[in-house]
Amino acid sequence: MNRTELARVIGQRTRLSGSFTLRSGVVSDSYFDKYRFESDPKLLSAVAEALAPLVPARTDYLAGLELGGVPVATMLSNVTGIPAVFVRKEAKTYGTCQLVEGADIEGKRLTIVEDVISSGGAVKDAVNALRERSAIVEHVVCVIDRETGGIEKLEELNLAVKALYRHSEID
Numbered sequence: 550m551n552r553t554e555l556a557r558v559i560g561q562r563t564r565l566s567g568s569f570t571l572r573s574g575v576v577s578d579s580y581f582d583k584y585r586f587e588s589d590p591k592l593l594s595a596v597a598e599a600l601a602p603l604v605p606a607r608t609d610y611l612a613g614l615e616l617g618g619v620p621v622a623t624m625l626s627n628v629t630g631i632p633a634v635f636v637r638k639e640a641k642t643y644g645t646c647q648l649v650e651g652a653d654i655e656g657k658r659l660t661i662v663e664d665v666i667s668s669g670g671a672v673k674d675a676v677n678a679l680r681e682r683s684a685i686v687e688h689v690v691c692v693i694d695r696e697t698g699g700i701e702k703l704e705e706l707n708l709a710v711k712a713l714y715r716h717s718e719i720d
């Protein structure tokens with residue numbers, strides 16, 4: 550599947566019209582239900598193959614953000630051979646009480662893996678938490694940039710953000 554075909558399939562599968570309250574609180578008339586591509590192994594694999602060239606060479610771990618970033622990070626890990634960690638929205642309150650699952654991240658170079666970026670708020674929260682834990686976080690890859698200012702906000706945090714598709718490419 551080439552890049553254009555993949556965009557078309559992702560759009561067909563995931564793009565919903567209606568009234569949707571986004572994570573940021575903004576109400577939008579469109580929504581990408583990312584789980585509709587993440588739950589299809591061939592499609593998820595195609596997305597990961599396309600994302601792989603965007604991953605910086607010096608990445609110790611791919612950091613998949615709960616929940617939608619986790620399947621993408623897992624498949625991307627399979628494609629690239631770079632191990633993954635999984636970043637919870639909140640630390641567990643029992644057992645290991647971890648926010649970050651899978652490895653010790655102190656001093657490690659993490660590339661954030663996200664499904665959709667809108668305001669950039671979810672990535673910002675995760676990056677702050679990871680930096681507090683002494684991880685080195687300078688790069689983000691995502692599948693869809695909704696082109697609503699999130700990438701610019703993240704660049705202010707010294708993050709280089711690469712999106713596989715802009716909203717306008719799969720609309």
Ligand SMILES: O=P(O)(O)OC[C@H]1O[C@H](OP(=O)(O)OP(=O)(O)O)[C@H](O)[C@@H]1O
Pocket residue numbers: 571572573614615616617618663664665666667668669670671672699
């Ligand atoms: O850039 P932002 O404005 O933060 O919005 C994008 C975030 O919103 C969604 O997460 P959500 O918490 O809805 O979902 P999930 O747990 O289903 O991944 C999406 O997966 C991004 O993480």
Ligand SMILES: O=C(O)c1cc(=O)[nH]c(=O)[nH]1
Pocket residue numbers: 570571572573579580581582583665666667668695
């Ligand atoms: O901003 C969001 O919350 C959001 C937008 C979108 O298109 N898809 C999604 O899962 N979340």
